[in-house]
Structures are given as structure tokens and as C-alpha cells.
Amino acid sequence: MQSTMVINCRNRTNAKNKGMECIFHSLNRHYIRMKKNERKENTNILFLVLDQLLKIMRSCDNLFNNLKPRLDFLGSYFDRIRVGQPTEYDINVILKFPINCGKIKLDATDCQNDYTAIVMPSDFRRLSLTPATASQGFTKTHSWCDKHYRLSVTKFRSWMQSTIDKAMNTLPQTDGYRVLKVKNKCFRIYSKTSGPANTITILKTDGSLIDIDLVPTFSFQLP
Template identity: 30%
Template sequence: MMQVADIKTALKDDTIFNAINKEFLSLDLDDVKNNNQDLQKIFKKLIEAMKRESPLFNETFQRIMWAGSYYKKTRVEKPNEYDINFVINLPIKTKFMSDCPGYIKIKRTDDLPNVSKASNNKEMKSFIDDDSYLNQEKIRTWMESILSKVARTTSGNDQYIKLDRYPQITKKKSGPAFTLNVRFSNGDFVDIDLVPVLVYPIHNPPPKCSGKFSHSYINLQGSNNKSQDNNKCWSAVPKPLNNNKGKFPDARHRYWRLCFYDYEKDILSKYGRAKPVIRHLKKLRDTEDCMKNIASYYIETLCLHELQIFEGSNKVSSTFLFFTMLEKFHEAFQKRCIKHYWEDFNLLENMGLDEMIIIENRLNKIIKEIKKSIKDDKFAIARFVLKKDELEKLKRVINDHATAESNPKEIQTESSNESRCIII
């Protein structure tokens, strides 16, 4: 078995890593720009329509929060899914409680909501249960009802929203969640998960959060602009909950999922070499059938726990960093645990033991095969990261590049000869 020094030497060349990143993992900048412009135009019109249908939405909607791996720049391949959060500011005083890591309960502490109209006041009261807790299920239902009012036609279980000068939007419902299907100007169809969220500043942190969520830690790990850090927020997200394992000791509608997207995005930006490694790990996951249930967030969190690997790593190849994280990936499934970055709970707790064993064994085999063949096969890692047709394309790209380097263009001397002055 190769020693660390040997594998580090064998993986010092980033030619294959960089080619994979360029050909298969990097997003086209023009697509990113055009998609963002389409989203902004569509949501401007959609929000205007929603405000007309709901006075309470008009009063409480604050802004759009762009979320997900697309905006963290850790997404692989062409984006066909987006996560968009609508920030809602409810005009009530609250306090936070938690009896389940990763989730909070939000309790109203004032007597009456302070909204401008009696009808809005009544609607606000419907969000609050008999014990003064905010009901996240009612918030989601309220948001969906507004979109249903905006929709002009219905067919089956789908509803259609038509905005002036924009393609038809389909609103799809799957259980308690809903998704918008939108056609961009380039003809591509994308799914957008739209979620209402409540946001709070860093000086009002959630309870029982780890020591990582503090002014000193955020300023250390995040951006160098402390004023920007102080303006960032954490979110309470009303996601549907599964309580099959009795995780939630109280009524499910009281639990809001904690989200620290702003901070995670900034940390990954500071440790920029982590992002291509995350993309490679996600691509490996997508290529391996047994790993389909590993969420992108699990992979990002795994790398957040290993930031020291990426700190001051300029002299280490990205290929070696990827292999190091591949070993960490394997160790996580050996231990059956990827800890949440901010809270003390296991992200893998809902994954079955048999599935984790299969993934552990597969990762172990991949690592052994790479160690065995990397000295003689420069595509040893690519064989697992890419699908067969992609691997063949990569080989052609590498071979074409090698051919171009071995046959440089001849230096043209005609023009220089013509420019010489000969004095007789």
C-alpha cells in the first residue's frame, strides 16, 4: 500500500483534475449571467402579483434570498434546480427554544401582532397555535395559497401562472412541498423550490448552537469585512418534517430548521480551493449509483469540518486535496457520521445502516484501486469520477492538448525579414 509521501508525489500533477473541472464541472459564465437575469425579471413580476393578491404578503415580504449550491459555486454540471427563499418579516416579538439539535421553536411573546389592517391581523393569528408557537406548516400553506391565487388556470394537480411577457410557469405540488417550473430565455426548463423563511441577525443567535456561531468565529472564518459579517443573518426554514424515528418531542408544526447559508457561503469563498474539490466529490457521487442519496449539503459539510486541509495548501495539488477528502469521506461512512457544522447532530442519522455499509465498501474499493494504479494510469481517479462516455471525451481532450504542445507553430520570420533595412 502506498505511503502518504508516495501518494502525494503520485498525485502532484493537476492536469487531469483541471481538465475535469473545466470540461464537466464548471458552469458557463454566460449561462449563469443569463439565468440570473431571467430569474430576477420573473420574480420581480411574480412578487408584484403576489403583493396584489395578499395585503399581508405585501406588508411582510422583505427580499429574495438566493440559496443552494448554485450560489455557493459548488454545483456540478448545468443548473436545472434552484433554491429561492422569500424573506418574511412578521411584526411580532418572539423568543427561541430548542429541544432538538438543528431545529428551533419560535414563540410569540407580545399580546397582539402589530399589523395595519384587521384582516391582516386575523391572518397573522392563524400562524400562531394555542400555546403561542409559530406554526411553520401554516406559513407554508399561506405562501402556497397566494401563488394559487396568482395562478390563472389549473389542470389536474398542476397550476399555471402567466406573467406579462414571460413564459408560462407551472406550480407543481408534491406532498407538503411545492415547486415552480420555469422556462428560461434559452429554452431550458428549470425547477425552483420556493420557500418562505424568517431571518435573524448574528447578535440574536438561536439557542443551543455550537460555539462556532459567534462574532469571533464568523469574523475569523468568514470574510475580512467585519461590518458585512455583522449584517449577515441566519434563517429559520419551514421545511416538511419526518418524525418516523421520534426525533421531535413536540408537535411537528412548531419546529423550524436552522440554516446558516450566508456564513457557509463566505467560509467556502475564503477557502476557495475547497470548492473544486467539493464539485469533484459531488461528481463522483453522481457517477456512483449507490451514492445517490448522499445530499450535496453532506459533502459540503464534510469539507467545512476539514478547512485546515485547505488552509495554506498552495504547494499541494488539488488532486491530492481531493484524494485526502475522499479518504475523509470514507472515514465518515466507517463512523456512520457526518456532524452538522453548527449543531451537534449527525446528518447521516436518517440513512439506513445497510446503505451506509454499501457506500463505505465502495469508497474503500475506490481508494484502494486509485492507490494501486495511479503510478501507471494518470486516469485512475477520473475512471471513478466520470461516466464512461465522459472519460473517453476527457482522454481526447488530454491527447489533443498533448499533441498541440508537442507540435508548436513554426515561428514566422517573413514579416521580420521584410522589415529589415539593408544599406548599400
């Protein structure tokens, strides 16, 4: 009799667990998991807009063009751990300076909030003075370092924002949005600064938004 009761209890428990599992899968399917069609559509829009915007930025700023920018896709969506709808993306804009990165130093002296300063080598300082690199736009980097040759992240980000602004200002404007035309498709976009990122917002035809955080990133390897 006792063994029968145990079996019955287990059966009821298994049935309850299966019921909860069905409810979870239903919630995940209808409210949490990204819809395949929307994921594909938003990702296509993302690549179309960024590819064209990057081309415009390169044409607007000689320095940006000569830093050979490339995009690095990161964040919860590209790490395949995102739940909810694919409407927010984090993208690094990787920039590489023509210097000997092995001579870069890190210095935390007199830095606030536990930050570490990047001390640029003499190669970097010469970029704005040497005619060959100065003609490529590197004169803009002259003011990026203080008297101790520590790179100003604020000035670096400010330059990146100005490059985006110049690119955006080349686009026609309608109802407060800039209009970007790519492959016979028109996308309404606008930009704003959000912390270390420059956020590009795309307004889709159905009224929904896609936010893209572009983070300027100075790429180097320490020895």
C-alpha cells in the same frame, strides 16, 4: 547511474501527472464547469421571473405585502461551489412581522423529532385583533398558533403556498403552463410543493428547465 534513474523516474511521474491534469481540466471545461453564457442567461431569467412574481404576490395578498418580503439568495450556486449546469436555485423569502422579537421563546416540550417550537409573544396575538394591523391582512395569522401560542410551521407554509397559487392563477394558461410576461418576454412556468419549499419551474425556449425553490422564512433575532 542510480541518480540518473531517479531523475528519469521523476520525469516520467511529472509527465504522467501533467497528462492527468490536462485530462481533468478538459473534463471540467466540457462537462462539469458551468458555461458562462448559460450561467448568465439563467441568472437573468431567474431575476426577471422572481421580481415580477413577487410583485404579483404582493398585489394578491395584503398580508404578504405588509410583511415586506425580500429575497435571500443561497445554495451552491450563489455560494460558488456548484458544479454542473445552473438549473436549480434555492431562494429564501424573508418575512418580518411587526413584533418585539426579543419576547419570542423557544420551547422543545412535547415536540417530536427533536424540533423546537416557536412561542409567539402577545404582540403577535394582537396583530389579528388590533384594527390597524387587522386591516393589513393580519387576521390570517389568528389561526397560526395553538392554545400555547406555538407557531404552526405547517399553517405558515400553507399560507405561503396559497399566496403563490393566487399569483399563479392570475396568469394566462397555455399547454398546462402559466405564462408570465416580463419586459416583452414570455416565460412558461408552473409551481408545486416540495418539502418546506415551494418550487417554481421555468420552461425555457430550448426545452430545458430551471427549478427555483422558494422557502418562506420568518426572520427574527433572539436576545
